[in-house]
Amino acid sequence: MEATALSAGFRPVLNPQGYRFPRSSSERNSLSLVRCQSKEISFGLIKPKPEGSVTIMHRGLSSFKTNVFEQAHSVAGEISYDDTAAKTRSHVAEDKIGVLLLNLGGPETLNDVQPFLYNLFADPDIIRLPRPFQFLQGTIAKFISVVRAPKSKEGYAAIGGGSPLRKITDEQADAIQMALQAKNIAANVYVGMRYWYPFTEEAVQQIKKDKITRLVVLPLYPQYSISTTGSSIRVLQDLFRKDAYLAGVPVAIIQSWYQRRGYVNSMADLIEKELQNFSDPKEVMIFFSAHGVPVSYVENSGDPYQKQMEECIDLIMEELKARGVPNDHILAYQSRVGPVQWLKPYTDEVLVDLGKKGVKSLLAVPVSFVSEHIETLEEIDMEYRELALESGIENWGRVPALGLTESFITDLADAVIESLPSAKAMWNPNVVVSEDSDSSDAFSYIVKMLFGSILAFVLLLSPKMISAFRNHLI
Numbered sequence: 126m127e128a129t130a131l132s133a134g135f136r137p138v139l140n141p142q143g144y145r146f147p148r149s150s151s152e153r154n155s156l157s158l159v160r161c162q163s164k165e166i167s168f169g170l171i172k173p174k175p176e177g178s179v180t181i182m183h184r185g186l187s188s189f190k191t192n193v194f195e196q197a198h199s200v201a202g203e204i205s206y207d208d209t210a211a212k213t214r215s216h217v218a219e220d221k222i223g224v225l226l227l228n229l230g231g232p233e234t235l236n237d238v239q240p241f242l243y244n245l246f247a248d249p250d251i252i253r254l255p256r257p258f259q260f261l262q263g264t265i266a267k268f269i270s271v272v273r274a275p276k277s278k279e280g281y282a283a284i285g286g287g288s289p290l291r292k293i294t295d296e297q298a299d300a301i302q303m304a305l306q307a308k309n310i311a312a313n314v315y316v317g318m319r320y321w322y323p324f325t326e327e328a329v330q331q332i333k334k335d336k337i338t339r340l341v342v343l344p345l346y347p348q349y350s351i352s353t354t355g356s357s358i359r360v361l362q363d364l365f366r367k368d369a370y371l372a373g374v375p376v377a378i379i380q381s382w383y384q385r386r387g388y389v390n391s392m393a394d395l396i397e398k399e400l401q402n403f404s405d406p407k408e409v410m411i412f413f414s415a416h417g418v419p420v421s422y423v424e425n426s427g428d429p430y431q432k433q434m435e436e437c438i439d440l441i442m443e444e445l446k447a448r449g450v451p452n453d454h455i456l457a458y459q460s461r462v463g464p465v466q467w468l469k470p471y472t473d474e475v476l477v478d479l480g481k482k483g484v485k486s487l488l489a490v491p492v493s494f495v496s497e498h499i500e501t502l503e504e505i506d507m508e509y510r511e512l513a514l515e516s517g518i519e520n521w522g523r524v525p526a527l528g529l530t531e532s533f534i535t536d537l538a539d540a541v542i543e544s545l546p547s548a549k550a551m552w553n554p555n556v557v558v559s560e561d562s563d564s565s566d567a568f569s570y571i572v573k574m575l576f577g578s579i580l581a582f583v584l585l586l587s588p589k590m591i592s593a594f595r596n597h598l599i
């Protein structure tokens with residue numbers, strides 16, 4: 126019963142072009158798994174928290190994601206937790222804790238850019254097609270990735286020829302593992318990327334190989350969006366549902382953590398420090414720039430991203446005010462792609478507007494991501510900086526991403542520890558679902574293919590559409 130209902134939305138995890146798995150096992154070892162293997166550590170017993178209260182870091186998702194993940198995560202604020210499960214497990218001799226960091230991934234070379242973009246646009250949580258057209262996802266992804274690749278490549282070339290995300294995320298994984306160790310928690314920390322190596326699928330294979338018995342999933346996005354954390358969790362669900370071992374592993378998912386004191390204080394520290402580089406710190410406008418999402422995510426699909434982003438900015442500003450930092454601030458959204466409306470105001474438009482209004486000093490704060498990447502190093506540091514200076518802003522600064530900031534890493538380790546008691550098996554291990562086959566008959570498939578391809582061809586080849594995907598600005 127459960128398996129039937131859950132299999133309805135199943136999609137194969139491999140795409141036909143085979144971009145998503147390492148090309149050979151030796152490459153996989155050299156690329157992604159070595160960090161876990163070389164850091165193999167002895168696992169210890171975790172002491173369950175003595176009494177049953179744990180802060181849950183996610184708010185209000187239940188309206189749009191109804192799945193078994195939510196059993197531990199659907200309530201905001203303080204909840205009570207029944208620690209029976211932890212007690213019954215206490216006879217188990219070896220508790221092997223794993224922490225899975227989820228991230229977006231990025232192309233490591235310019236040749237990776239188009240296949241990386243293909244993986245991104247082939248994600249049904251990124252390009253959301255109406256059900257009758259979903260079979261065209263691959264064709265559309267191929268088309269958009271080819272159209273966008275030249276512009277994207279320019280960006281990656283400008284920051285040294287590839288994304289730094291993998292290196293930084295690996296370093297964060299090591300730092301979190303050490304922070305946990307310092308708190309007497311022995312854990313293996315894994316990295317699973319959504320669109321490039323090391324893919325989430327690889328990390329999950331390793332977690333199984335290592336016989337992890339409890340897993341904490343920690344997306345490296347402070348705020349939840351369907352397009353980021355939601356998409357990665359959907360992949361995890363599919364992987365865990367199909368495997369009898371994984372289906373029974375207790376898992377805790379930290380859905381969002383922008384409201385944690387450690388994160389808010391670390392952001393406030395960085396901002397306070399960077400303000401000191403201006404000759405008149407009090408005159409500086411604090412400019413929060415968040416990655417955008419299409420408006421339809423928020424308005425039609427209940428994505429909590431915008432609300433969480435606004436709350437996040439309020440918390441950081443409250444903290445700064447409490448420290449006697451009275452600066453003005455503004456939030457805008459960057460990096461829009463494609464022909465639809467994205468969250469407003471748009472970063473580029475706000476910069477021009479502020480210049481017109483006579484703002485002279487501006488401190489940019491990237492707020493949706495915790496490591497440097499193309500959108501901080503190229504879009505903010507180059508494109509937006511240039512636009513701001515052209516618009517009349519004279520003094521420009523940018524807060525670095527949190528990266529390995531000690532207070533931040535320690536807080537993530539605390540988040541992991543606090544979530545452990547709420548870990549629960551995702552699926553019933555006795556009901557493992559195999560890949561479903563397409564039962565539609567050949568005739569209706571051919572008709573859909575033909576009709577859909579003609580429609581996609583007509584729509585996608587319009588000059589407006591091509592330029593919308595080629596550039597950030599429409």
Ligand SMILES: C=CC1=C(C)c2cc3[nH]c(cc4nc(cc5[nH]c(cc1n2)c(C)c5CCC(=O)O)C(CCC(=O)O)=C4C)c(C)c3C=C
Nearest residue numbers: 230231232251277288290350352353416418462493498499
């Ligand atoms: C919270 C962060 C992010 C959200 C939300 C998000 C949504 C989103 N992104 C695209 C399209 C692209 N994103 C690209 C790169 C990219 N996106 C994020 C983060 C979020 N995306 C990061 C950190 C990166 C950079 C990775 C790196 O290599 O450093 C790209 C590729 C770059 C480019 O061509 O501009 C695209 C395309 C959509 C459509 C979307 C929501 C629907």
Ligand SMILES: [Fe+2]
Nearest residue numbers: 229416417460
């Ligand atoms: Fe993005």
